[in-house]
Amino acid sequence: MLAAIGVGSLQEIFDRQIPGEVRLERPLALPEGMGEQDVYEHLRALAARNTSVEEELSFLGAGMYDHYVPALVDMLTERSEFLTPYTPYQPEISQGGLQVMFEYQTAISELTGLPVSNASVYEGPSAVAAAAYLAKLHNGRRRLVVSAGLHPHSLHTLRTYAHGYGMEVVEVPVTGAGARDGACVTDAEAWAQAIAAGAAETSAAIFAQPNFYGAVEDAAALGAAARAACEPGGEPVVIAQVDPITLGILASPGECGVDVAVGEGQALGNRLDFGGPSFGLFAAREQYLRRMPGRIAGETADVDGRRGFVLTLQTREQHIRREKATSNICTAQALNALAGVVYLSWLGRRGLVELGELLLARTHYARETLAALPGVEKLHGQPVVREFAVRLDADVPAVRRRCAQAGVNAGADLQALTGREQDRGGLLVAITERRSRADIDRLAEVLGAAVAAERAGEPTVLA
Amino acid sequence: MLAAIGVGSLQEIFDRQIPGEVRLERPLALPEGMGEQDVYEHLRALAARNTSVEEELSFLGAGMYDHYVPALVDMLTERSEFLTPYTPYQPEISQGGLQVMFEYQTAISELTGLPVSNASVYEGPSAVAAAAYLAKLHNGRRRLVVSAGLHPHSLHTLRTYAHGYGMEVVEVPVTGAGARDGACVTDAEAWAQAIAAGAAETSAAIFAQPNFYGAVEDAAALGAAARAACEPGGEPVVIAQVDPITLGILASPGECGVDVAVGEGQALGNRLDFGGPSFGLFAAREQYLRRMPGRIAGETADVDGRRGFVLTLQTREQHIRREKATSNICTAQALNALAGVVYLSWLGRRGLVELGELLLARTHYARETLAALPGVEKLHGQPVVREFAVRLDADVPAVRRRCAQAGVNAGADLQALTGREQDRGGLLVAITERRSRADIDRLAEVLGAAVAAERAGEPTVLA
Amino acid sequence: MSVSAETPLQRERARTIFQKGAPGRRAFVCPAVDVPAADAGELLPERFRRAREARLPEVSEPEIVRHYVGLSKRNFDLDSGFYPLGSCTRKHNPRLHERVAALPGHARLHPLQDPERAQGALELMWNLQQALAEISGLPHVCLQPSAGSHGELAGLLLTRAYHEDRGEVRHKVLAPDTSHGTNPATVTMAGFELVKLATGPDGGIDLDDLRAKADADVACLMLTNPNTLGLFDRDIVEIARTVHGAGATLYYDGANLNAVMGLSRPGDMGFDIVHFNLHKSFTQPHGGGGPGSGPIAVSDRIEPYLPVPRVLQSEDGAFTLEDDTGRAQSKSIGRLRGFQGNYGCFVRSYAYIRSLGADGLEDASRTAVLNANYLLARLRELGVAEQLPLAYGELCMHEFVLSGGPMKRELQIKTLDLAKRLLDFGFHPPTVYFPLLVEEALMVEPTETETRETLDAFAQALAEILREAAEDPEIARGAPYTTPVRRLDEVAAAKQPVIRERLD
């Protein structure tokens, strides 16, 4: 091969191109390579030092959930033809991937009740920031009014991005805790005021449904209030961060007057993977179509009249429009979105509703059961779908440790995530279809004992 | 659909065909059906009650071995296009499977040094019985002389089959145990005598290489002796049961004058699966081609001259020749054989040799290390490749139980498998490339302690 | 396609893995030798060593992946299209089964693991034994046989043992002329002599022929019911009476069990021995020709002879494996293979049975029969039945057999041509030229997992091919056109067999 190139050595190719002063003249300080078997054993040993949801009874959620992923999702995502192509730049040999995007867009559009969906963005929290950027492109204003009910990661990500593209983030608190209706939801008055305060500059109004506390918000009212706070024609873009698995039973964003719906897609057929990769869903009303970020597949026909699909509206995208693009996103989450649409097909029209009802019933049961324990009370009385918050009259980290020793991961420490003083004592408990009534009863037993022991000041037994 | 058929109800279709007296008029007494998630959890719970080779340090072998299966084998065997077709009856849409068979046949032919291989039979022990049936078809005689060094399952299976097709099985013992060369191999004198005794009626002479005790036999000598015992022209078919993973370093059947080589293929890229499915390899000299059992792929061309493959010599087979077929086999082990040839391609020409040398070195080390323990001695001094036998001066089941409590499966209880009194105290230890020197040292430590404890009559501590 | 008539798959000529790669290339990296060096001659003396290297491929991982992925694209498969191969029950293979079979607790369990530490596996086998007993109506199950034909062999060896134990020598086995090839082949392999039974005008056993042949030399009658014509033999009770009256056993070839699960049981029909094809009725992926699994179920009188080892349950609920060394002491015919059978297949079929449950299995059979009859009706509606009439009967069970005789005479195309033309339409053809007694036979088994839309499309394709043939029979005779290779010369292949790659 060197002769064909016309060089005397491979080194010559480098010597002729890389200046000596920036050549690395020593081997990289990395371990030596290993054969497949050794690498497998090493990675298996690392995996063995993690406690996965297979090895404990886990009620962790707070953004990612242990839903059952049907076997056909694995089978399809592992097929070379889906796993190893790249972005469908050559549509004639990418009809599979393109049609999947088109179907995904249809499914997300149906879920959200909004006419337009892209083919996914990175994941949930950055999708919120991307939606805010769309608002900026749409109306050019600089204020973002956002409910504190968003996932803290979404709030943080939004602030990070907004600082870059120069927008101000105004946070609206949630109402105080307490086992009553209307606790722990976006403070309606503060919401309206915050929007009205800088109405002419309010670009978007953002809330989560259900919110981070598991509480179902009055989404329609929040949207209406946001619009009412502004002059006609000067309404902000109403953005909702939604949980797709709840959309079989909760009113859709489209039904609630939302302009842009975003959300974390992991619950739809994606595994936990310690937090990623997953996908972010992004849907909107028609008028935002040409400002959407990311890939969009569109229908067309070939020269012989066959139906086909292409990446469309590419003039929004970085590779065509460069500094004028609506987003910088390039490599996204095609495979995860595939898992999403396959999962939704598997669930099916009725299945989505049935699953929602099951989650609703079990979550309700779990909340009532836990709230009946001494030292445990509801953090709020709003309806909940598959996650809820309670307040423990005991140190949450200590209680969680006790539960872990009994093989139960009792849920997420609210305050550790939000950093808010008002969330002290909060425990966020997620219920999926994998957690049976017996599992919930076991949680109650273990949590009850842990809270009691902690309140009694019993010493922790080390495992 | 019923209207199209012209019946009033589905039941009518059955009523008109199945006589009432043989209709089952009650539901089957089986549990109710379950959804995917529940079935998964049930099967996972069952799996959790098995101790796999992932959960203990296992030196079990005795016919099936924990070799590393490379990831690409799984990927390929899980592809729908390999996983879900059936026998390639329509060659034009089955070139993938047919070419795989052709490649498999080539690989097995190379491994065994014999020109002809079929596309696999069920598995190892029944392959021996199939080879004996080939001998019967070939020379019409009725005596099978077989070394007691065969795997006991092979001996049993051969007896079962032979009783059916009317052949007599004459077993030749192995030489007595003892840490010397020549122990535990087929008794050469008895072998020659047994063959000579009924020479005119001896259809086949069968031995294993290495034999069940792990001992490398003098294969060339056994073959030569078998032939020498008979009149010229009246030689028996010399059949060897081989272990394919050893064939990178052991003289091939072809080199040893063997007529038919059979063997268990599991070690080649197939998982343990509690004993199956795997595949049986079956190779022979040219003259046996038209008496081979099972599928054989052959090369040909299509009408446009393109190279292609078909099932060939089908006049041997049951679907064409019916009662005159050379075998009754139909559904066989195509997918397992695919795993086999992919594994051999992965291993490659040099890899097969290197792996053989590694096994040889580690097995030697393991044998010497164990034999140095008090109360443990070599069962024989013959060369061994990846399995060897020792004799314990203690109750084997009890020692094995003690080891198991320490997380080590010390190997197979020889006598429990052969049922032979002379094998009392025998332990058969398998070493694969997954068992490192550290693993072997750990075995020595645990086994040494267990033997010592057992000899000292220490009580067993229950885990 | 004006430019080149060849598809990319046609353009790419077959090269085997042995023709790829280059010296020195490899995928495997051998773990380091971590034990003290020893003298090579001491480890393995020269005379035991291989002289000439096996010329295995020398290829890298990317090359292996491309090669076999490429080959896979030259296969048609069930996940890609309709596969109505009669007698083979090509029903959908749920993907859950692959997932559970791959769990390390199943897939990486050594067959000689001590029973105490393999309780999950043994319980699974026990449960499967119980379920198969209930489905077949025969109480004793042995899971060991590797496939249907292996089960048949077991069945005839059991028959032999049964008769021998009673001091009888019987050397004949009866089987109808419609029987599957494995039946007669097994008869010979088990040391018996085949006696063929004629088929009556209704497609069932000719009872007179049976009565004439069922003499004291007959050890067994092997039967499929519904038979390979897709017809349930209405005389089954009389057949059983006749066979038993002659002192012979009645063997049930379970390949067609998919028609009658939960509806009619071989045991209740009078059969003594049955084999199951787990890969058919209980949905194993067929793997391009295996693996399969062929458990057997038997009546009380046959039970003592069953192969070893079966799974037993002891008083305390624990599961064990029968001892298989002390063969001499029992009446068992012994082993038919190594270890316990194709456990990996048991896992899948057990998952299937638990997924469907009692109702689901019955539903599966009902729908299989419905689909077959619907397809038959559609073919009638479309006029296909004129050239391709049903060979016997009016209705069918889970499959049906058409005769291509009229088509051959009227349209000058053979069943083979029709089958090959179907390939261009993206369908796997039915089983062809079987059973033998039907002229130009086409045996169609749609299974219950196909949709009505698929059945309609298949019927349309057949109609279209016949229409096309009426205009120009050469189209079908020259088919297929779009497959990776076109019609292959099978005669040349058999005449001068080339069955491995020539190297160097």
Added chain:
Amino acid sequence: MSVSAETPLQRERARTIFQKGAPGRRAFVCPAVDVPAADAGELLPERFRRAREARLPEVSEPEIVRHYVGLSKRNFDLDSGFYPLGSCTRKHNPRLHERVAALPGHARLHPLQDPERAQGALELMWNLQQALAEISGLPHVCLQPSAGSHGELAGLLLTRAYHEDRGEVRHKVLAPDTSHGTNPATVTMAGFELVKLATGPDGGIDLDDLRAKADADVACLMLTNPNTLGLFDRDIVEIARTVHGAGATLYYDGANLNAVMGLSRPGDMGFDIVHFNLHKSFTQPHGGGGPGSGPIAVSDRIEPYLPVPRVLQSEDGAFTLEDDTGRAQSKSIGRLRGFQGNYGCFVRSYAYIRSLGADGLEDASRTAVLNANYLLARLRELGVAEQLPLAYGELCMHEFVLSGGPMKRELQIKTLDLAKRLLDFGFHPPTVYFPLLVEEALMVEPTETETRETLDAFAQALAEILREAAEDPEIARGAPYTTPVRRLDEVAAAKQPVIRERLD
């Protein structure tokens, strides 16, 4: 193909999953409601409930499998053929990576698991951080960004934070006209203004232009090296000096790192911030357009601003995650997304780095460069270079850019036509029409995992297409012919966008 010009895939017209199935069909069986019944209105009052059902598909599992397996066959993929898509580093994806990533200890680990019970995952991330630091020559790594462009955004936000912390306001970012689209797009998204730099005649940055534009308003220069022409910028040291002299940061777009692993390090070249595309240099399967992962590495002066959370190691060797709630107290720019990043990708790239080791990574880059230069030489040998000359330079690094200008003028076919005709030859075309400054550009990146045979075959195909075009340019202009669909009307698609299935 005399009968029908259509292949089976062409014949089968596209129908979406929404157009399949039938009312009532389904795959999912919902687990039973096992808790006491509660009042529906109490659980969720009517006003919160959905009024109109989402019209998801109604299909059975077999239908879903067929549908998506069928769609998969309408994709070209890396496991099936050569995919020399320039700038995308389409190297082989070892199958081991999928196996280890699927281990439950990785795949089913919840992102909020307590660090004490996720030590394996954190150690893996820590090790990966260390390895990436060593490879880039920049000591501080944050794994969080989701892809390259996300890493770019992080880089510019870090730059902003760095300047702000020093009390400076800088609003311009420089990037060469050869830069990838994500660079300028990120500039805008991060609130900066783009200033383009010209490319000099040698294909590197025009130093005069740089010197003229590197003023006190410049926050950063974003560079790829080797650049998108496949050329290593020989002035890199001078560039770094100029940029740093102006007080700006130097950002390394790591998309082309595959050329220099173990050979030259961005940190040593003077870069302050680099992003990695794990999916390129460190082999993630591209998934049809993701997932990817875009970790960043930075110098000491940028470190204080890194996103949270990173993995830290404490005294006792245990691994923890940085606290990410107390943002106010730190200088961190904050979070860029949820949780810790695309851990599933980390597992694969870590497995890759451990498989190859130091030598192997260097070897990979060496071979990537060798393969690119060999292919270039083959194209010269075959005369292809006359119509498709190298745009800049003589040799190249891991990829090269050809100009289709002469081809367009002499043969009357465009780069697009050439690309489409390559599809009929079974190759994925190179990247086309990028970089923008090359007329009719073709950007070819073979990668190190391709064999010489494949490179030869690709060169032959290009030569053949040019030969064909010289005879009849219509062939290429009408291509492709054999793909499931032929050339598609992209203009119509954008004019009247139909971006979802119409239902009912």
